[in-house]
Structures are given as C-alpha cells and as structure tokens.
Amino acid sequence: MDGENHTSENSELISETIEKLPSSVSREGKGKRLWKKVKYQLVEYNSLPAYLRDNEFILGHYRPEWPLKQVLLSVFSIHNETLNVWTHLIGFFLFLSLTIYTAMKVPKVVDIHSLQLPEVLKADLHKLQECLPSLPNMPDLHKLSGELKSTLPSIDLLPSFSRWHVMDLLYNCLPERFSHSNQTDVCVLRSMKEDVANLIAPLMLRPITRWPFFAFLGGAMFCLLASSTCHLLSCHSERLTYIMLRLDYAGIAALISTSFYPPVYYSFMCNPFFCNLYLGFITLLGVATILVSLLPVFQNPEFRTIRASLFLGMGLSGVAPILHKLILFWHQPEAHHTTGYEVLMGVFYGIGALIYATRIPERWMPGKFDIAGHSHQLFHVLVVAGAYTHYQAGLVYLKWRDLEGCRGN
Incomplete structure (x- = not known):
C-alpha cells in the first residue's frame, strides 16, 4: 500500500509540473529536452556497464554510452x-x-659555424651558398676532374662528409658556357678554378x-x-x-x-x-x-x-x-x-x-x-x-x- 501511495503521489507531482508549463511550449517537445538533459548527464562508476569499468578509483564524471554526436x-x-x-x-x-x-x-642540420674551418672559408661558403641558386646548370665538366683534384689539397683535412664529388657540385653551379672548350673560356676557367674549388670544399656535405x-x-x-x-x-x-x-x-x-x-x-x-x-x-x-x-x-x-x-x-x-x-x-x-x-x-x-x-x-x-x-x-x-x-x-x-x-x- 505504501508503494501504491508513493506512485500516486509521483504521478500527481508530474501532472502538476506539466500543467505549469507555458501553453506555447509543446509538452512533447519539452519532455524530449528534459529526457535528453537527464540521459546525457555524467554518471558514477557504479552506474557503468561492465565493459567501461576500468579504474575503480575514479568514482565519477563518466559518459556512459552517449550517442556519437554527443561523444564528439x-x-x-x-x-x-x-x-x-x-x-x-x-x-x-x-x-x-x-x-x-x-x-x-x-x-640543413649542419651548422657552418660549428665546423673547424678557417674563417675565410666560412665566409666564402656563405657567398657560394648565395650564388648557387642563381647559376644555370652545366652539362659536362668531367674532363677537368684531374685538374680540379690538384687544386683541392685541403680536402683531405676536412671530415669525410659524404659521397658527393667536387664535379657534381661544379656541374650544378658553374655557368653553362664553361662546358665549351674555346680558348677564352678555358683560360677564364683556369683562372678561377682554384677559387671555386676552395669555395666548394666545405660544401661537400650530403645529408x-x-x-x-x-x-x-x-x-x-x-x-x-x-x-x-x-x-x-x-x-x-x-x-x-x-x-x-x-x-x-x-x-x-x-x-x-x-x-x-x-x-x-x-x-x-x-x-x-x-x-x-x-x-x-x-x-x-x-x-x-x-x-x-x-x-x-x-x-x-x-x-x-x-x-x-x-x-x-x-x-x-x-x-x-x-x-x-x-x-x-x-x-x-x-x-x-x-x-x-x-x-x-x-x-x-x-x-x-x-x-x-x-x-x-x-x-x-x-x-x-x-x-x-x-x-x-x-x-x-x-x-x-x-x-x-x-x-x-x-x-x-x-x-x-x-x-x-x-x-x-
């Protein structure tokens, strides 16, 4: 009997609450909003389904089986x-x-300033780095490899950085006209080859x-x-x-x-x-x-x-x-x-x-x-x-x- 009286009192309370709602608000819509508000509340550990019970020392603020939209x-x-x-x-x-x-x-992880090189070479290196992007490619300089090797006595003093060769750098840096073997260009190349070699020696870095x-x-x-x-x-x-x-x-x-x-x-x-x-x-x-x-x-x-x-x-x-x-x-x-x-x-x-x-x-x-x-x-x-x-x-x-x-x- 006590249970029936308690149920009756709850029903009367719900009815009174519904009657107090504004007439402009749909009872059905209001009920859905209230249901969502209750349904998506955070719950305690004891209210969780078994598969969500992982840490019994965290007692509250769980989101049990929420819809995907609310979860996101x-x-x-x-x-x-x-x-x-x-x-x-x-x-x-x-x-x-x-x-x-x-x-x-x-x-570009290698810091030029950390290399054990003379200051003159470091300065020349920065100059060459600025010039490299602006110079056209050169098709062939392999015939000059013997001469260039003789101009690079300091390379052996540098670390063995990589498998790059001096000729590969020259191939990508020197102007295209130096690939032709006319007398004027050869003289010009011979007059500058030592400077170029000294410039590119520290650049022999291949990541x-x-x-x-x-x-x-x-x-x-x-x-x-x-x-x-x-x-x-x-x-x-x-x-x-x-x-x-x-x-x-x-x-x-x-x-x-x-x-x-x-x-x-x-x-x-x-x-x-x-x-x-x-x-x-x-x-x-x-x-x-x-x-x-x-x-x-x-x-x-x-x-x-x-x-x-x-x-x-x-x-x-x-x-x-x-x-x-x-x-x-x-x-x-x-x-x-x-x-x-x-x-x-x-x-x-x-x-x-x-x-x-x-x-x-x-x-x-x-x-x-x-x-x-x-x-x-x-x-x-x-x-x-x-x-x-x-x-x-x-x-x-x-x-x-x-x-x-x-x-x-």
Missing part, C-alpha cells in the same frame, strides 16, 4: 577523460609541427637518409592521435570500445618500435649486419606485441599489469643496441650525448608505465582526481616528454652522421 562534442566539455584526450591531442599537433619543421629545416627519423615521427603521431581518439570515443558503445582499445595498443607498439629506428640505423649504418639484425628484431617484436594486443582476453582489467609489463619489456629490448653503440663509439662525444637523451627517454617512459600500472595517485584518494591529476593523465604527459626527448636525440644523430659519415667505423 564532449571533447570541449569537462569529464574524467577531457585531459586524457587533450594531453595527447596537443602532443600530436606538437609532433606534426616538428615533422614539418624537420622536413623543411633539418636537411644522410632521413627515413628512420621520419618513421619515428610517424610512429609518435600515430600513437598520440590513436590514444586521443580512443579516450574520446570509447564510451560510445562496447563495439567501438573494442576497436579503439586495439588501435590504442597498436599505437603504443608503433611508437616503441619506431623509436629504435633512428638510434639503430644511424649507429650501425656502416655495419649492415648489426643494423638489419637490430631493426628486424625490434620490428618483429612490435608486430608480435600488436598481435597479442588483439586477443579479447587481453583487455580485461586484471591484465592491466601484464599489459604494462609487456610494453615495458619491449622498451627494454633497446638496451642491447645502445650498449653496443657505446662500445663501438666510446671515443665519440655524440655517442654519449645521444645515450644521455635515450636514458632520459627511458626514465620518462618507465615512470609513466609504473604510474599507469599502480594507479597513483587516485588509489590513495579515490574520487579526488577524477577530473585532473589521475594516473592516466600523468602517463600521457610523460609519454609526450619521452618522445620529445627522443626527437632531440635524433637531431644529434643526424648532425653526427652528416658530418662524419662512416669515417672511423
């Missing part, structure tokens, strides 16, 4: 995934900018291949964008959660694998056996990690520690090539410089994985870090910091190999 718009609202989305979304745009900068500027560096940048962008998308969309439905989590794990594996491409390739580019061995091993391990991540059982919360350990172990597999690099190039300051960056990167990733697995600090104060400061957000920040540290190491590798080539290997 929630990127601009406050909930417990807001900072998870934006920490990696901002990281994605950071690395997109670094990729564009690298493509445009880093081929090494950049694909390992861009592979890393691509892996970083894929990881950050996949993670951001996963945190934004996973609340929509169980099916989309299943897809997004696998995309997220694939992104992490891609970042770890491609992070080893620059150090392995540039350290062992002159030792093809070890270069292919290390690159092949880390690539196969990355593919295996992605395949394991596709197993449905791997997604259960009780496997959180195993997931973190697997990716951490994948990162630790890079210790061998780094130690090998130090043994081979102990006398090179660049080897120590890059190793310092790589150790710092490992510290960032390691601390991030530890925080992720232990759920610190929210496990100490459940509900206090729902919006900001919980473990996953800290993990994201440390991942971006580690990836940026590795980018700086990559710049050192590029400058080192552009200057040194395979000299001393």
Whole structure:
C-alpha cells in the first residue's frame, strides 16, 4: 500500500509540473529536452556497464554510452577523460609541427659555424651558398676532374662528409658556357678554378637518409592521435570500445618500435649486419606485441599489469643496441650525448608505465582526481616528454652522421 501511495503521489507531482508549463511550449517537445538533459548527464562508476569499468578509483564524471554526436562534442566539455584526450591531442599537433619543421629545416642540420674551418672559408661558403641558386646548370665538366683534384689539397683535412664529388657540385653551379672548350673560356676557367674549388670544399656535405627519423615521427603521431581518439570515443558503445582499445595498443607498439629506428640505423649504418639484425628484431617484436594486443582476453582489467609489463619489456629490448653503440663509439662525444637523451627517454617512459600500472595517485584518494591529476593523465604527459626527448636525440644523430659519415667505423 505504501508503494501504491508513493506512485500516486509521483504521478500527481508530474501532472502538476506539466500543467505549469507555458501553453506555447509543446509538452512533447519539452519532455524530449528534459529526457535528453537527464540521459546525457555524467554518471558514477557504479552506474557503468561492465565493459567501461576500468579504474575503480575514479568514482565519477563518466559518459556512459552517449550517442556519437554527443561523444564528439564532449571533447570541449569537462569529464574524467577531457585531459586524457587533450594531453595527447596537443602532443600530436606538437609532433606534426616538428615533422614539418624537420622536413623543411633539418636537411640543413649542419651548422657552418660549428665546423673547424678557417674563417675565410666560412665566409666564402656563405657567398657560394648565395650564388648557387642563381647559376644555370652545366652539362659536362668531367674532363677537368684531374685538374680540379690538384687544386683541392685541403680536402683531405676536412671530415669525410659524404659521397658527393667536387664535379657534381661544379656541374650544378658553374655557368653553362664553361662546358665549351674555346680558348677564352678555358683560360677564364683556369683562372678561377682554384677559387671555386676552395669555395666548394666545405660544401661537400650530403645529408644522410632521413627515413628512420621520419618513421619515428610517424610512429609518435600515430600513437598520440590513436590514444586521443580512443579516450574520446570509447564510451560510445562496447563495439567501438573494442576497436579503439586495439588501435590504442597498436599505437603504443608503433611508437616503441619506431623509436629504435633512428638510434639503430644511424649507429650501425656502416655495419649492415648489426643494423638489419637490430631493426628486424625490434620490428618483429612490435608486430608480435600488436598481435597479442588483439586477443579479447587481453583487455580485461586484471591484465592491466601484464599489459604494462609487456610494453615495458619491449622498451627494454633497446638496451642491447645502445650498449653496443657505446662500445663501438666510446671515443665519440655524440655517442654519449645521444645515450644521455635515450636514458632520459627511458626514465620518462618507465615512470609513466609504473604510474599507469599502480594507479597513483587516485588509489590513495579515490574520487579526488577524477577530473585532473589521475594516473592516466600523468602517463600521457610523460609519454609526450619521452618522445620529445627522443626527437632531440635524433637531431644529434643526424648532425653526427652528416658530418662524419662512416669515417672511423
């Protein structure tokens, strides 16, 4: 009887509320708006479906099974995934900018002022750099190679920068008229050939291949964008959660694998056996990690520690090539410089994985870090910091190999 009386009182209250609505407002439309307002509210952990229950220490501000439109718009609202989305979304745009900068500027990574050259040669080099774009191409100067070699006694004093030849630079720089063998032009060429040779000697720089560096940048962008998308969309439905989590794990594996491409390739580019061995091993391990991540059982919360350990172990597999690099190039300051960056990167990733697995600090104060400061957000920040540290190491590798080539290997 008490239940019936309670139901009757609720019905009367609803009827009175409807009667108080303005006559100009459709009762049906008003009811739909009220329903939407209630339906898309944030809920607590205990109200979530089982597949969305991942961290019991985050107690509220969840978006359970919202429509896709509302899920997408929630990127601009406050909930417990807001900072998870934006920490990696901002990281994605950071690395997109670094990729564009690298493509445009880093081929000129060698700083002329850092070369151990006389000041006169440095000044001449800048003059030649200004003249190169304005001079027409020259079809053939190979007959003069013997004479030009005799005018470049100082080249042996410079580092073995690359496989460029003096004739290739002259071919692209000197005016076309010098390709003809009339007496006047030959005399003119002989009178200036020593000056030209001295000018181009420091220009014998051919940037090494950049694909390992861009592979890393691509892996970083894929990881950050996949993670951001996963945190934004996973609340929509169980099916989309299943897809997004696998995309997220694939992104992490891609970042770890491609992070080893620059150090392995540039350290062992002159030792093809070890270069292919290390690159092949880390690539196969990355593919295996992605395949394991596709197993449905791997997604259960009780496997959180195993997931973190697997990716951490994948990162630790890079210790061998780094130690090998130090043994081979102990006398090179660049080897120590890059190793310092790589150790710092490992510290960032390691601390991030530890925080992720232990759920610190929210496990100490459940509900206090729902919006900001919980473990996953800290993990994201440390991942971006580690990836940026590795980018700086990559710049050192590029400058080192552009200057040194395979000299001393």
